[in-house]
Amino acid sequence: MNAHGRGYVRELAERAREAQRAIAALDTAERRRLxxxxxxxxxxxxxxxxxxxxxxxxxxxxxxxxxxxxxxxRLDETRLESIAAGLMEVAAQPxxxxxxxxxxxxxxxxxxxxxxxxxxxxxxxxxxRPNVTADAAALCLKAGNAVLLRGGSExxxxxxxxxxxxxxxxxELGLPEDAVSLIADPSREHVLELLGLADLIDLAIPRGGEGxxxxxxxxxxxxxxxxxxxxxxxxxxxxxxxxxxxxxLVDGKASRPGVCNALETLLxxxxxxxxxxxxxxxxxxxxxxxxxxxxxxxTWGDHxxxxxxxxxxxxxxxxxxxxxxxxxxxxxxxxxxxxxxDHTEVIATEDVAAAEAFIGGTRSSAVMVNASSRFNxxxxxxxxxxxxxxxxxxxAYGPMGAESLTIERFVVRGEGQVRHPESVDAT
Amino acid sequence: MNAHGRGYVRELAERAREAQRAIAALDTAERRRLxxxxxxxxxxxxxxxxxxxxxxxxxxxxxxxxxxxxxxxRLDETRLESIAAGLMEVAAQPxxxxxxxxxxxxxxxxxxxxxxxxxxxxxxxxxxRPNVTADAAALCLKAGNAVLLRGGSExxxxxxxxxxxxxxxxxELGLPEDAVSLIADPSREHVLELLGLADLIDLAIPRGGEGxxxxxxxxxxxxxxxxxxxxxxxxxxxxxxxxxxxxxLVDGKASRPGVCNALETLLxxxxxxxxxxxxxxxxxxxxxxxxxxxxxxxTWGDHxxxxxxxxxxxxxxxxxxxxxxxxxxxxxxxxxxxxxxDHTEVIATEDVAAAEAFIGGTRSSAVMVNASSRFNxxxxxxxxxxxxxxxxxxxAYGPMGAESLTIERFVVRGEGQVRHPESVDAT
Numbered sequence: 001m002n003a004h005g006r007g008y009v010r011e012l013a014e015r016a017r018e019a020q021r022a023i024a025a026l027d028t029a030e031r032r033r034l035x036x037x038x039x040x041x042x043x044x045x046x047x048x049x050x051x052x053x054x055x056x057x058x059x060x061x062x063x064x065x066x067x068x069x070x071x072x073x074r075l076d077e078t079r080l081e082s083i084a085a086g087l088m089e090v091a092a093q094p095x096x097x098x099x100x101x102x103x104x105x106x107x108x109x110x111x112x113x114x115x116x117x118x119x120x121x122x123x124x125x126x127x128x129r130p131n132v133t134a135d136a137a138a139l140c141l142k143a144g145n146a147v148l149l150r151g152g153s154e155x156x157x158x159x160x161x162x163x164x165x166x167x168x169x170x171x172e173l174g175l176p177e178d179a180v181s182l183i184a185d186p187s188r189e190h191v192l193e194l195l196g197l198a199d200l201i202d203l204a205i206p207r208g209g210e211g212x213x214x215x216x217x218x219x220x221x222x223x224x225x226x227x228x229x230x231x232x233x234x235x236x237x238x239x240x241x242x243x244x245x246x247x248x249l250v251d252g253k254a255s256r257p258g259v260c261n262a263l264e265t266l267l268x269x270x271x272x273x274x275x276x277x278x279x280x281x282x283x284x285x286x287x288x289x290x291x292x293x294x295x296x297x298x299t300w301g302d303h304x305x306x307x308x309x310x311x312x313x314x315x316x317x318x319x320x321x322x323x324x325x326x327x328x329x330x331x332x333x334x335x336x337x338x339x340x341x342d343h344t345e346v347i348a349t350e351d352v353a354a355a356e357a358f359i360g361g362t363r364s365s366a367v368m369v370n371a372s373s374r375f376n377x378x379x380x381x382x383x384x385x386x387x388x389x390x391x392x393x394x395x396a397y398g399p400m401g402a403e404s405l406t407i408e409r410f411v412v413r414g415e416g417q418v419r420h421p422e423s424v425d426a427t
Numbered sequence: 428m429n430a431h432g433r434g435y436v437r438e439l440a441e442r443a444r445e446a447q448r449a450i451a452a453l454d455t456a457e458r459r460r461l462x463x464x465x466x467x468x469x470x471x472x473x474x475x476x477x478x479x480x481x482x483x484x485x486x487x488x489x490x491x492x493x494x495x496x497x498x499x500x501r502l503d504e505t506r507l508e509s510i511a512a513g514l515m516e517v518a519a520q521p522x523x524x525x526x527x528x529x530x531x532x533x534x535x536x537x538x539x540x541x542x543x544x545x546x547x548x549x550x551x552x553x554x555x556r557p558n559v560t561a562d563a564a565a566l567c568l569k570a571g572n573a574v575l576l577r578g579g580s581e582x583x584x585x586x587x588x589x590x591x592x593x594x595x596x597x598x599e600l601g602l603p604e605d606a607v608s609l610i611a612d613p614s615r616e617h618v619l620e621l622l623g624l625a626d627l628i629d630l631a632i633p634r635g636g637e638g639x640x641x642x643x644x645x646x647x648x649x650x651x652x653x654x655x656x657x658x659x660x661x662x663x664x665x666x667x668x669x670x671x672x673x674x675x676l677v678d679g680k681a682s683r684p685g686v687c688n689a690l691e692t693l694l695x696x697x698x699x700x701x702x703x704x705x706x707x708x709x710x711x712x713x714x715x716x717x718x719x720x721x722x723x724x725x726t727w728g729d730h731x732x733x734x735x736x737x738x739x740x741x742x743x744x745x746x747x748x749x750x751x752x753x754x755x756x757x758x759x760x761x762x763x764x765x766x767x768x769d770h771t772e773v774i775a776t777e778d779v780a781a782a783e784a785f786i787g788g789t790r791s792s793a794v795m796v797n798a799s800s801r802f803n804x805x806x807x808x809x810x811x812x813x814x815x816x817x818x819x820x821x822x823a824y825g826p827m828g829a830e831s832l833t834i835e836r837f838v839v840r841g842e843g844q845v846r847h848p849e850s851v852d853a854t
Contacts, residue, residue, distance in 0.1 A: 025787070104809050110798050112808050117790060119820055198644065202820050217625065223650070223821045244843030251845035337448075348843075359838055360452070363544060371537050371841030380846065381539050381837060382531050393546055393629050394650045395822040398837045410808060410825045411786055414798030416671030416775075418678035419807065 020146035037169035052161035118144030127208035230260035230343035237349035245348035365398035447573035464596035479588035545571030554635035657687035657770035664776035792825035
């Protein structure tokens with residue numbers, strides 16, 4: 001209807017869907033070149049992007065944003081170069097499209113192929129980080145999709161400036177700007193309109209805090225893949241190597257506590273408690289980590305606060321660790337089934353049978369044997385860039401790269417085969 | 428809460444979800460044996476199932492169900508044996524679980540595997556055909572899932588009797604009956620409750636008429652894969668072999684018009700019209716198919732009624748065909764993009780470039796080159812049994828077999844690798 005009224009998002013989505021046909025028609029080299037040009041535009045228009053970001057930062061300070069949020073919002077030359085470098089990596093990745101993933105000949109001579117095609121139109125709904133604007137657009141285009149971007153209002157000027165760079169690259173290659181569409185007015189009303197466009201949007205990906213994700217899940221009529229919280233566990237088995245287990249604990253909890261693949265809970269088999277617990281508590285104290293433990297944990301440290309039930313369900317994203325002693329691997333699995341968020345679980349063990357039982361007994365998107373939870377990340381697991389980590393057990397589970405933004409369909413090649421020849425011959 | 432009041436479906440879903448752990452813990456041979464025992468129970472309890480079905484049929488006749496619906500509802504010994512044979516086929520299929528689909532070693536020595544795991548709890552919401560009760564349960568269990576079944580009220584007695592057979596097999600193997608849970612009272616209120624259980628149900632699959640699917644899509648808070656209508660097209664290219672094209676037309680339109688992979692619209696390139704159209708109209712008339720055509724089509728037959736815009740969007744499921752002459756392959760693609768339902772499109776052509784342009788220009792779940800639309804079916808395409816045909820471009824697109832009821836997750840095996848060794852060493 002009017003510029004930013006009801007119908008505004010529908011119009012953007014219709015135009016993006018139309019533009020997607022032009023993106024899907026590009027060949028591998030053309031899509032690669034498009035994303036490279038986006039990276040170049042970002043570097044060339046660095047001053048404009050940083051000026052816009054300074055505006056957002058000033059507004060953010062005025063409106064009292066906290067230091068953590070301000071840090072997420074902030075861009076500088078280095079960060080912008082790193083975004084551009086990320087785009088160059090996406091450009092260089094193998095093409096996820098057109099690949100024939102399986103080929104099979106049927107007894108009647110038909111050849112059945114499975115072929116990856118774009119999902120279509122993807123909506124990204126995210127919060128303060130302006131880098132998502134460039135990263136998400138690049139991954140969506142890489143896989144032949146169009147994208148509708150709804151960033152946070154606090155990053156509005158930065159996102160607009162970044163989108164201008166992306167549009168510049170589309171124009172350079174004679175492609176419709178509508179393939180990357182930024183919702184200029186990120187009001188909640190427009191998010192609601194977007195979430196209702198089931199006839200136009202093939203997938204919505206919310207990325208951000210629990211509140212945002214709940215809002216999207218509650219109101220969406222379009223398919224949603226959630227990137228939800230990570231309540232990640234390290235289970236130290238009776239047969240663990242205590243030195244490896246300590247490394248996994250420190251890396252998982254203390255190297256970057258504010259991210260979703262950081263550890264939140266430590267489960268320790270009772271048989272290894274005398275060896276492991278004193279060292280674990282000492283090293284956590286040394287790293288400034290507050291420990292909240294069960295009764296058995298607390299016998300090993302006066303400073304350990306009692307853990308409430310809510311502590312085991314919490315995603316602290318902070319230097320806090322919940323600890324519990326368990327009697328068996330089975331008890332650890334039961335704990336994880338109850339409190340986990342299907343994100344990442346780690347077992348430290350030298351016992352192959354215990355490792356297999358742990359893998360088989362958890363349903364999380366990533367299970368690590370003697371490896372840090374912090375590796376649950378698209379680039380660490382070899383996918384290249386990621387659009388997020390899915391905790392929805394449908395379509396994609398775990399880190400999502402460009403390939404997760406495609407779907408396999410059926411291509412059948414025959415020479416006139418029919419299913420009921422007797423019926424055809426009768427005519 | 429009470430037996431069939433509010434909270435009834437939640438309770439069933441909670442029990443099914445708990446029971447799923449027992450199913451997921453079975454090995455390949457045990458899951459195979461479970462489904463074989465289900466087939467055996469169906470044959471052994473044939474009399475009870477047919478008696479229950481007779482009750483449904485009598486009620487159906489009394490309440491004025493039409494002959495087509497009554498035919499879908501009806502079971503006899505042959506049909507029951509065919510259901511049992513279908514279960515034996517599912518039992519014999521390769522195990523979709525546990526398979527490592529990719530394996531990759533990272534530079535730091537970690538081995539990354541992708542492994543198929545069950546989705547969890549699947550809800551099937553379907554209409555009159557009682558065979559879906561057995562088929563869906565077998566496919567869900569094959570892939571390690573539990574299933575919540577909500578059949579049509581007209582098939583209530585039949586579904587209950589079939590579920591009793593399935594429960595008998597679960598009991599025989601010491602497994603919880605709750606893994607296959609039939610909602611005894613298929614009221615709309617209970618469907619609504621089911622669709623809200625986002626914390627318990629991993630996937631809902633509606634299968635039935637447009638009304639049912641719209642109702643589910645409108646109210647679902649759980650992920651849904653739609654099995655929607657098939658407005659399937661046959662495009663007869665300028666370079667088609669007319670004989671093959673006629674075979675594809677007869678098989679696609681006339682062999683079984685009431686199914687979703689039957690043809691609804693014929694698009695004919697203008698250059699082949701003089702050769703093809705008279706034969707096509709003659710053969711359609713011979714097979715009792717009513718033709719509704721564009722102005723150019725109507726010049727070839729007096730009996731051809733004019734096609735309205737709605738005819739091109741219609742899923743007739745009947746002996747009616749919409750016909751349109753197009754000036755180019757591109758015009759055919761534009762027509763399909765506008766009126767199609769992403770189900771199945773066919774091109775008849777001997778021109779490889781035209782075939783590739785058609786494949787690249789459609790986004791449907793199945794594209795056929797010189798092969799009948801009626802092959803878009805799990806068993807015809809080599810998947811074994813199918814739970815339906817997805818027209819949702821997410822997770823699965825096209826026929827869904829047991830493998831589509833699983834999801835790939837990440838399994839990482841290391842020897843103590845951490846992401847930030849420098850941080851760990853500092854302690």
